[in-house]
Amino acid sequence: MVAPGVLALAATTTFPLLYLVWQSLQNINLAMPGMDRYVGLENYVRMWDDARFWAALGFTIVYAASTVLLQLVLGLGMALLILRIPRAQWAFRIAAILPIVIAPVVAGLFWRSLMLTPDFGVVDFASKALGLGSHNWLGDPALARVSVIAIHTWQWTPFVFLYMLAALAALPSELYEAARIDRASAWRRFVHITLPLIRPAIVVVVILRMTVALSAFAAIYAATGGGPGTATEILNLYAYRVSFAELSLGYGASAAVVLLAMTMAVAAVLFGLRRSS
C-alpha cells in the first residue's frame, strides 16, 4: 500500500524538480518563440560571466547566514531571559506569535511604508529623535541590505524564541543544582550544561530557518523589489525575475536549480551534524 503514496509524492515533487532541471538545459525565451532548443549546459556556462547572478548568490549567502545567526542568538537570549519569569510567560508567548502569523508580504509592505520611509516612518522618527539623523533605509544599498535582514529577523526570531523556550523548559533541573553546588558560574553552566543539552534543538531550528531564509522571497519583494538597483536581489528573486519578468524560462530555471542544489547541500550538512550529535 506504499505505492500510491510514493507515486503521488513523485508526481507532485520529484517530477516538477526533474522538469525544472530539464528546462534549465533548454533555451526557452517567450519573447523569441522560434528559438527554443536544447542547449546542454550553456545556461550554466553563461552564469559564470553573469555579474548579477554572482551578486545575487553572494547576497543570498550573507542574508541566510546573518538572519539565521541573529535569530538564533536573539531567540535563545530571549528564551533564557523569559524562562526566569515564571508568571507572565503566556503574555510573551502570545506577543511572539504575532509576527509569525503575518504573511511575509504584509510584513514587507508594513516595514516599507510604516516603519522605514524616510521623513515619514517610525524607525526614521526614532533615529532622528535619538540624534542619529534621517536615513534612506531602503534606498541606500548598504542600509537596504541591513533593513531586509532586520525585517526577516524581526519576523522569525519569535519562532526560534518559542522553540528554544520549549527546549529549555524540558531540561532536567538536577544537573543545574549539582552545578551550583560545584559553584559553577552562570556562563559555565550555560556553556557546559545548557548548550550541549539543547544542541539537537538548535540543529533542528537552524535547518528549519536556513531552508526558509534561502528561499525567502515575499518580504524582500514587497519591501524593496530587490532594489535599490540589485542590492537586495537574492537568488530566488533573481530566478523569478529572469523567468517571469524577462521571460527567459530556461536561464531562470538554471538559476533556480543552483538555489535548489545549495539548499539541499546546506540541509545535508546540517542533517549530518544532527546525526553525529
Next chain:
Amino acid sequence: MKIVKSGSRSSPSRRKFLKAGVAVAGAPWISRFAHAQGAADLGAYQSAKINWRLAEGQTVNVAVIPASYFDNLIAVTPEFEALTGIKVRYDKVPPGQIRQKVVLDMSSKTANISTHAGDPMYIPLYAANKWADELEPYLNDSKLTDKSWFRHEDIFEAWRKADMVSGKTYAIPYNGEMTIQTYRKDLYDAKGLKPAETLDDIVKNAKALHDPANRMWGFCLRGMPGAGQNMYIYPSILLGFGGKWFDSGGRIKVNSPEALAALEWYVNTNNTYAPQAAQNWNWPDIADAFAQGTIGCYIDGHSAVSVIANPERSKVMGKIGFARWPRGPKGQCASSIWNWAMPINSALPEKARQATWLFIQWAASEETQARTSYRFKGPGKRFDLNRLSMWKQPEYLKTMESAGHNFVPASIDSLTRDTNVDWRPRVPQWPAIGETMAKIIQATLVGQMKPRQALDDAQAQVERIMKGG
C-alpha cells in the same frame, strides 16, 4: 457573476475571509447598486444591430486589477449577463502580478483567462506567440459587431494604436491614462509661479518651493524600479532630450548622448528636490505625499486624481492645478500612452471567443463607459473614459470639476498632442528590456552606478536580450 481575489482558490476558509474582506472594505454599494441596476434599461444596447444572445450559456473569465474603475464595471456587469445570457467571472489580480499570471495562462494554453486588463507593451509579445486573436475579423463581422454602434474609431487614437502590431488590432482599451504635470496652484499663485513649460522651468519652480525643513519638497518623480514604474517616466524625458530607442539600422540603442542627458536630468532633479524616500516610491506613494501637502509638483498618471482630489484623504482639495508635460531641450516630453487593453485569448474554443468579444464590445462601448462614469449610480465615478467625444460631454465635465484647475484640457492635450506611440520600444522583448532599464535607472538614482557606466551596461544587456539570451 462571481468575483474572486487571486490566490484565494487554494483554501476555502481564506477565500471566505477575503471575500468578506472585500465586502467590508469597499463593496457593499457594489452589490446594492448591482441589484438596482439589474433591472436597468437595456434599450441602448439592444439598438445595436447584432444578436447579443449569440453565445448564450457561455462563461467569460476576466482578470482585472483591484481598482475602482474596474469595480464600477463589475457593478454593472449583471446588465451584460441579462443582455447576453453569458456569465462573467472576475478574478482580481494585483497589478504587480497580473502580467506574469496572464503570460503563464496564455503560454501554457490553459485558457483560464478569457480576457484581461492587459499591458499594451505586452501586445507585441502576445502577437509574436499568437496568444491573442487579431480583432479585425471580429470588428468586421456584422454578426458580431455593429460598427456604427460600437464606433471603434471613436476610442482615443493613441490608445488604439498602442494596442496594434503591424497595423493589426490585438486589444480594445477599456480605460487609460496619460502622464501630466500636477502642481499646487495655491503655492504657485502665491509665489507668482507658472506651470512649467520647459524642463528648466520644472527645476526653477521646484527651487522656489523647496523647503524640506518645513516638510515641503519641490518636485517628485517615481523612483521605484520596474518596466511599468520608473520606465513609465524616464522614456518621456528621453524623448524630450531628443532621444530615440532605435538607431538608423533599427537596432535598440539605450546609451546615446541624449539618453545620458535625460538620465542625468532625472537623477539630479529627483535627488535634489524629491523626498529621499522617493527613490523607492511608486505613484500611490507620491499621490499620498502630495495629498498630505508635502509635494509642490509632480509628473505622473492623471488617475492619481482619485487620491489627491478625494475629500476624505486629501488636504489639498481645491488647491490643485494640472498642465501638460513640459518641453525638453530638443522636443516635447511625450505623455505616457497607457491603457488597460482587453485581448481575446486565442486558446479558447470558438463559441467562448465570441462570448469574450461580446463582453469586450460591451465594456468598451460608449453606453457602458457612461454607465461606469458620470451615469454611475454609486460614488466614485470613473473619469478615464476611452473615448475623446465623451471627454467633451457636459455631464462628464461637470463630474470632473472637483478634480482641480485645468484637469480636462491638460489631459486631452497630453493625449492628442504629446503622445508618441513609440515612446517605449514596442518589441516582444520589452519585458526584459524594461526590467533591465528599470534596474540601472534606479541603481543610478541611488548612486550605485554612474549614468554613463549604467547606460553602457544596459546597452550590453539589451544587445544580449535581442539575440535571445
